[in-house]
Amino acid sequence: MKLTNPNIRWPRLLRLSLFALLALALVLNFGLALAYVYALTHPPCAAPPALAEGLPAPLIDEILTEDGVRLEVWYYPSHNGAAVVAMGGMTGSLGAQPPQVEALLQAGYGVLQVAGRACGDPPSPVTLGYSESFDAQAALDYLLDRDDVDPEKIGIFGFSMGGAAAIQAAARDDGFAAVIAEGGYFNLGQDMVEGDGTGPSQWWLLPFQYTVAWMYRLQTGVDPWLSSPVDVIAEISPRPLLLIYGENELASGRGQLQFEAAREPKELWVVSGGGHGTNHLAAGEEYGRRVAAFFEAALLDKGE
Numbered sequence: 001m002k003l004t005n006p007n008i009r010w011p012r013l014l015r016l017s018l019f020a021l022l023a024l025a026l027v028l029n030f031g032l033a034l035a036y037v038y039a040l041t042h043p044p045c046a047a048p049p050a051l052a053e054g055l056p057a058p059l060i061d062e063i064l065t066e067d068g069v070r071l072e073v074w075y076y077p078s079h080n081g082a083a084v085v086a087m088g089g090m091t092g093s094l095g096a097q098p099p100q101v102e103a104l105l106q107a108g109y110g111v112l113q114v115a116g117r118a119c120g121d122p123p124s125p126v127t128l129g130y131s132e133s134f135d136a137q138a139a140l141d142y143l144l145d146r147d148d149v150d151p152e153k154i155g156i157f158g159f160s161m162g163g164a165a166a167i168q169a170a171a172r173d174d175g176f177a178a179v180i181a182e183g184g185y186f187n188l189g190q191d192m193v194e195g196d197g198t199g200p201s202q203w204w205l206l207p208f209q210y211t212v213a214w215m216y217r218l219q220t221g222v223d224p225w226l227s228s229p230v231d232v233i234a235e236i237s238p239r240p241l242l243l244i245y246g247e248n249e250l251a252s253g254r255g256q257l258q259f260e261a262a263r264e265p266k267e268l269w270v271v272s273g274g275g276h277g278t279n280h281l282a283a284g285e286e287y288g289r290r291v292a293a294f295f296e297a298a299l300l301d302k303g304e
Contacts, residue, residue: 246274
């Protein structure tokens, strides 16, 4: 009986093993990207935290977005004729969620806080700032119908993806007379494929990062490269713009790049010791003072 030469079988086994490893890598790549993007675009709808004690109860209402989603809004009526739309992160801006609006309420501004799309009717994918910029325009329309608000004294204040939404909304609609954007990204597509941009790109992560961008587009219908505050930020001028970044998030958000792309009047406040969502803690009382002072100069002193 003739025995099979074992040396002949090794090349075939090696090819099969390499094919199996490649297939496993692809499955893991797509599976992890799908799970990651789904978590970003479909966050749970959680009950909003209450505002600090001593602040008035808001009027609870709703707005209808351009794509037919009803979003809950909390409105605190204006006592000085000016109002500010507040756009938050993935879970919206209701209650005590960023951006921090207590100083504005204490100064008499009307504030309209907008719920996240995950809590909409019907629930809708969170697009991390693109569709939310159109939600901001629906919020502007709401304020324009209010008798307590001067239509020329409406600002917008956004945090994280809400900051990106604020820039894109104000670039399209000059009904926003002043803009504060805190901790937002510069271009969503590039942010997805380049990481935080604080170090050299890791080539072995590129397949996963590009798959994340593709999965985002598949789940939201939005090209992430089109959600690009840095490409439109110059259109806000001649209305005043304040960019806020913590020193620990300035590089990842390309805050300096956005500031350079913007036109005057503009200001960049880098909060010493601040990070994403902690700038108000790092700056203390100065945070509220600077936010209120910006809108006072941009809205209340407008035309004086």
